[in-house]
Amino acid sequence: MKKYLLELIQFRDLLLNLTLTELKLRCRNSVLGFLWTILNPLFYLLVLAFVFSRIIKFQVPNYTIFLFAGLASWLMIQQTVTIATASIVNNQALIRRVYVPKMVFPLSNVLSRYIDHAILILVLFGFMAIFKAPFTWSLLFIPVAVLLHFFFSWGLSLITTVAHIRIRDVQHVVAILFQILFYATPVIYPLDVLPLKYRPLLLWNPFYYFVECFRFPVFNSSLPPGRLILAALALTVVTFGAGFFLFYKKEKFFVFHLS
Amino acid sequence: MEKTLIKTSSAGVKYFMNYEDGAAAMPRGTIRSLLERKKRKGFWALRDVSLEIRSGEIFGVIGSNGAGKSTLLKAVAGIIPVTEGEISVDGTLAPLIELGAAFNQELTGAENIFLSGSIYRIPRRAIRENFDKIVEFSGLRRFIHTPVKNYSSGMFIRLAFSIVIFFKPDVVLIDEVFSVGDAVFQQRSFEKMLFFKERGAAIVLVSHDLNLISQICGRALVLSKGRASFLGKAEEAINHYLQLIRSREGLEEDAKGPEPGALAAAEDSRRWGTRKVEIVGVDFVDEKGNRKNVFSTGDYFEARLSYVSHGAGVKAVFGAAFNTIYKMLIYGPNTLEADFPDSLPERGTVRFIVPRLPLFEGDYLFSASVYDPSLTVAYDHHEMMYFFRVISRGGRDFGCVRIDSRWEITAG
Numbered sequence: 001m002k003k004y005l006l007e008l009i010q011f012r013d014l015l016l017n018l019t020l021t022e023l024k025l026r027c028r029n030s031v032l033g034f035l036w037t038i039l040n041p042l043f044y045l046l047v048l049a050f051v052f053s054r055i056i057k058f059q060v061p062n063y064t065i066f067l068f069a070g071l072a073s074w075l076m077i078q079q080t081v082t083i084a085t086a087s088i089v090n091n092q093a094l095i096r097r098v099y100v101p102k103m104v105f106p107l108s109n110v111l112s113r114y115i116d117h118a119i120l121i122l123v124l125f126g127f128m129a130i131f132k133a134p135f136t137w138s139l140l141f142i143p144v145a146v147l148l149h150f151f152f153s154w155g156l157s158l159i160t161t162v163a164h165i166r167i168r169d170v171q172h173v174v175a176i177l178f179q180i181l182f183y184a185t186p187v188i189y190p191l192d193v194l195p196l197k198y199r200p201l202l203l204w205n206p207f208y209y210f211v212e213c214f215r216f217p218v219f220n221s222s223l224p225p226g227r228l229i230l231a232a233l234a235l236t237v238v239t240f241g242a243g244f245f246l247f248y249k250k251e252k253f254f255v256f257h258l259s
Numbered sequence: 260m261e262k263t264l265i266k267t268s269s270a271g272v273k274y275f276m277n278y279e280d281g282a283a284a285m286p287r288g289t290i291r292s293l294l295e296r297k298k299r300k301g302f303w304a305l306r307d308v309s310l311e312i313r314s315g316e317i318f319g320v321i322g323s324n325g326a327g328k329s330t331l332l333k334a335v336a337g338i339i340p341v342t343e344g345e346i347s348v349d350g351t352l353a354p355l356i357e358l359g360a361a362f363n364q365e366l367t368g369a370e371n372i373f374l375s376g377s378i379y380r381i382p383r384r385a386i387r388e389n390f391d392k393i394v395e396f397s398g399l400r401r402f403i404h405t406p407v408k409n410y411s412s413g414m415f416i417r418l419a420f421s422i423v424i425f426f427k428p429d430v431v432l433i434d435e436v437f438s439v440g441d442a443v444f445q446q447r448s449f450e451k452m453l454f455f456k457e458r459g460a461a462i463v464l465v466s467h468d469l470n471l472i473s474q475i476c477g478r479a480l481v482l483s484k485g486r487a488s489f490l491g492k493a494e495e496a497i498n499h500y501l502q503l504i505r506s507r508e509g510l511e512e513d514a515k516g517p518e519p520g521a522l523a524a525a526e527d528s529r530r531w532g533t534r535k536v537e538i539v540g541v542d543f544v545d546e547k548g549n550r551k552n553v554f555s556t557g558d559y560f561e562a563r564l565s566y567v568s569h570g571a572g573v574k575a576v577f578g579a580a581f582n583t584i585y586k587m588l589i590y591g592p593n594t595l596e597a598d599f600p601d602s603l604p605e606r607g608t609v610r611f612i613v614p615r616l617p618l619f620e621g622d623y624l625f626s627a628s629v630y631d632p633s634l635t636v637a638y639d640h641h642e643m644m645y646f647f648r649v650i651s652r653g654g655r656d657f658g659c660v661r662i663d664s665r666w667e668i669t670a671g
Contacts, residue, residue, distance in 0.1 A: 013380075021366060025363075098354060
């Protein structure tokens with residue numbers, strides 16, 4: 001394991017190059033280039049905000065900020081995992097011909113996604129200023145929340161990546177599951193619109209904890225309750241540990257499943 | 260000084276059959292194959308190979324197709340894990356296997372230099388310092404800011420090779436790379452190899468080119484069906500290898516693909532045509548009519564194309580072609596030149612005879628075809644589906660074909 005980590009450090013230049021390449025290629029040959037990474041979720045946000053504050057009226061003050069915070073948290077996990085799932089299969093040409101530690105592929109996917117997410121969070125802060133949401137010391141928890149998201153989505157990506165190598169349907173299944181989970185997670189609606197009897201179900205939804213951890217400092221101007229933080233932390237440790245270990249054990253044999 | 264850089268001890272690589280057909284076969288048998296995992300049969304692509312390769316050595320690996328040469332290289336490069344035994348490599352490694360694999364098609368040549376550099380673990384600074392030399396060596400200065408997807412295959416390889424050349428590897432693995440690029444580039448690459456050797460690198464060279472092996476390798480390994488059949492001086496290894504294929508006379512391993520005389524699968528991409536006239540078999544024979552697959556330079560060579568014609572009185576033109584294993588056409592004659600009956604017998608054998616085979620040592624691909632008399636409609640075309648080998652020893656001329664010629668000198 002120690003050797004494995006040392007080797008990853010030796011390949012840090014490659015990791016950096018792959019991450020930058022991904023960002024660079026997205027800008028090439030398009031007029032608005034990098035702006036699209038922000039415009040895309042922003043339009044999604046505006047549509048949702050319009051529908052749920054004008055047509056279906058949720059009784060939430062400052063609904064746009066509520067929604068934006070939830071959406072930012074959700075996208076951090078959903079987009080990252082959906083994209084990184086195919087990371088090994090997409091790079092099979094390289095893997096079959098050159099030796100590199102396979103971890104660089106999902107990790108570079110995750111990293112480049114989090115650069116996008118960081119920009120989106122800056123935009124969120126801009127929105128907070130526009131919509132006059134209070135800036136409080138509790139916002140200092142945001143970096144911690146992002147780190148939790150980072151390791152959780154990285155770990156989850158590693159599990160789906162390994163599964164996707166064996167069965168190529170996994171990527172589609174993951175995409176569909178996320179679509180369902182989006183509505184099962186209190187991103188667009190506040191917790192209290194749910195009938196009481198369904199609320200305990202939420203406790204089984206891991207994404208609930210991450211959304212709340214991220215939204216509390218932004219929307220409620222307070223630190224999230226300790227039990228939410230602990231739950232998110234426990235989920236992160238377990239998921240990341242399992243994902244990393246699984247990937248570490250299996251990566252030698254990926255080459256046999258690629259063609 | 261002489262340090263062991265590559266060491267393999269009883270290394271073996273086992274492939275599993277359903278790994279082989281990979282993703283394509285997945286949908287049908289996924290659930291079943293998951294349940295039957297334990298029953299999977301594997302085959303050993305490499306078995307029980309023990310070697311030690313020292314610094315300053317150029318080590319050759321020879322063997323028929325499918326003998327495990329590429330598997331050995333990939334296992335040494337760390338691309339494929341060994342199933343048993345051990346392989347250890349000391350120092351930085353430059354795998355020249357399928358060059359340019361590290362490239363991203365969308366990136367420019369310059370960007371790819373940095374990307375490949377990081378794949379081979381060359382420090383960023385070293386690449387920046389050598390950047391101009393790399394571009395210079397590749398001869399691609401004008402195109403260095405063009406995406407490599409627009410490169411020709413030759414340019415692609417030249418750039419890839421130039422990158423590897425400049426990072427001073429301790430171990431170089433080469434799989435037939437000297438077959439690419441123009442003669443000048445090949446010569447320069449060759450000199451670079453020798454320069455590495457002088458610097459104390461270990462070089463492993465896989466090649467079908469026995470002349471090259473005997474010229475530059477000290478020792479060589481002969482692989483046969485995944486096992487080490489001989490390990491020793493290059494000259495002796497080549498003799499051993501020639502004996503091996505002569506004794507087999509049929510190259511069993513190669514025959515698995517384009518089996519001489521056997522009808523290839525109809526959906527083969529190397530075969531097309533309306534099948535109005537069908538070539539049902541191609542055999543190579545000697546003057547006594549014995550089937551064989553290995554000829555010597557100057558031997559009698561005959562290819563027998565058995566055909567079946569569907570429909571009476573069909574007119575047709577038969578063709579044959581010789582290609583090098585690098586797909587270069589050497590010669591492609593057809594029966595328009597010959598005195599041939601106007602309409603074909605319903606079934607028969609067309610004999611293509613070369614009284615003295617002018618080809619030099621090496622492997623050759625053979626195409627057989629039958630067309631309509633205007634050569635516009637293919638009835639049945641077998642593109643490079645057959646294969647034979649030519650062996651020769653001695654001789655002072657070089658190349659792949661002997662051209663009937665002589666020298667004269669005139670004074671004054």
